[in-house]
Structure formats: C-alpha cells, structure tokens
Amino acid sequence: MSPVEVLGTAASLSLLAGWRLYACILGAGIAMRLGLLPLPEHIQSLQVLANPWVMGVAAFGFLAEFLADKVPWVDSVWDTVHTVIRPLGGAALALAVVDSSDPVWQVSAFLLGGGATLIAHGAKAGTRAVINASPEPFSNVAMSGAEDAATIGGLWLLFEKPEVGVALAIGLMLLTGLLLWMSVQAIRRLFRNVKNWLSGA
Numbered sequence: 001m002s003p004v005e006v007l008g009t010a011a012s013l014s015l016l017a018g019w020r021l022y023a024c025i026l027g028a029g030i031a032m033r034l035g036l037l038p039l040p041e042h043i044q045s046l047q048v049l050a051n052p053w054v055m056g057v058a059a060f061g062f063l064a065e066f067l068a069d070k071v072p073w074v075d076s077v078w079d080t081v082h083t084v085i086r087p088l089g090g091a092a093l094a095l096a097v098v099d100s101s102d103p104v105w106q107v108s109a110f111l112l113g114g115g116a117t118l119i120a121h122g123a124k125a126g127t128r129a130v131i132n133a134s135p136e137p138f139s140n141v142a143m144s145g146a147e148d149a150a151t152i153g154g155l156w157l158l159f160e161k162p163e164v165g166v167a168l169a170i171g172l173m174l175l176t177g178l179l180l181w182m183s184v185q186a187i188r189r190l191f192r193n194v195k196n197w198l199s200g201a
Helices: 001-017 021-033 039-049 052-068 073-099 103-132 140-161 162-200
Strands: none
Touching: 001 021, 001 073, 001 103, 001 140, 001 162, 021 052, 021 073, 021 103, 021 140, 039 052, 052 073, 073 103, 103 140, 103 162, 140 162
C-alpha cells in the first residue's frame, strides 16, 4: 500500500472501531489471514489479531455487541463500559497498518487512532442516548442496523479497495461530525423543554 492508502486505512479503521470495535478486530484478523492487510515488519506482534483465539473472542464480542446494541438503554450502558476500551482498540488497529520504523510516527499513529475512535464513539454514544429518550424502540433498532451495515460495508470496501481509504475516512469524519451536531441540538432542545416545563409548573 502507498503511504496515502496506509493513512486512509488506519484512519478508517479507527473511526469504524468507534462504532463496532469487535467487528473491526475480527475483520482485521480475517484480512490479515487472507493477506489483504499486510503487517509491517516492526510490529509483527500485532499478528495476534489473526490468531484464531483472538478472532474467536472478537467474534463473541461482536455477537454480544450486536445484540446489546438493539436494546434501548442497554446499548448506552454498553457504550459507557466501552468508553476506554474502544479508543485503545482503535489505537491498536491504527498501529497495525501504519508502516514506519520511526517511533515518533508510531506514537502519533497510536494517539491519532485512539482520538479518532474516541470521537466516533462519542458521536455514537450521544446519538444513541438521544434516540433512547424517544418512547418507541424502532428508531433504536434502525440506527443500530444502520451502524452494522455501515461498519461491515466500510470494512469490506476498505480491504477490497484500500485506495478509497482516505475518501472513506473523510466521509466517516463528516458523518461523525453531523451525528455530534445533531446530538448536541437534540440535548439542547431537551433541556429547553425541561426548563420551560419547570418554569410553567
């Protein structure tokens, strides 16, 4: 992969991990075993992602996340627990694809990957908390299904066509920004409504 493709792949994986960490670990492990994601020489230790046991645990985590994410408020509890886990996982995934012998570049990739994952996680958690405030469960299931489809589709596209990694990362960042903005606006409306209700009571 070219340097631009490597950066795009690392950024896209980190952002997708903010939505579905276990799916990204499992997808990266499968891609490594199939030779779609070559591992840089200096971080061969991350070949552990392609270990059958690690892939099995990731598959179990993916199934648990898939089910938990469909239940209102259970998804928010799951997101809260993963506020630390997802950024660390996203940072490790960024390291898995960045090819550099420079320790400064490795640390930068780790920090940027973790930061990107945390931003995506924050957008996901904020959006789901707002959706959970609605009285019906269908929007929750629809949003979760959209996240599943976007993550699996994004992983497939990323590993099949790494040259689109930068475009995918930019698109994911724009979508994350939109979700964050929508969540903030919804929370402001909620506080405004509560304030009006309290002042009128």
